Amino acid sequence: MPFPSVIRLSAYIHLPYKNIELSRKNIIRRDGHRCQYCSKSSPPLTIDHVMPKSRGGSDTWENLVCACVRCNNRKGNRTPEEAGMPLLRRPRKPSHIMFIRHIEGRVKEQWKPFLFM
DSSP states (O other): OOOOSOOOOSSOOOOOOOOOOOOHHHHHHHTTTSOTTTOOOOSOEEEEESSOGGGTOOSSTTTEEEEEHHHHHHHTTSOHHHHTOOOSSOOOOOOHHHHHHHHHSSOOGGGGGGTTO
16 A cells, blocks of 8 residues: 655644653764774774763763764773774764664655754
């Protein structure tokens, strides 16, 4: 049975977006299951604080990255600059669209006007 790809509403009741939960699983998903220092994707993957907690780093989207065990141990209690290990990309809070892409594989062309892309 055919069904539409997009359904447009004539009336909409605004509900606030749920925040994307800060969790180990979501950080690894945001980083594409790759170490942000060496780009390896082999498990086990850990979570690394860019600015170490002992130096005042917090548990935020902008301070946590996915790292392999080897890189996490090598970096230790230093910043990436001090360790000579630059990040592949700067960590940031993901959008809902990122998780739609992860589930669907890609955003369909018909959806782009409705996702403000």
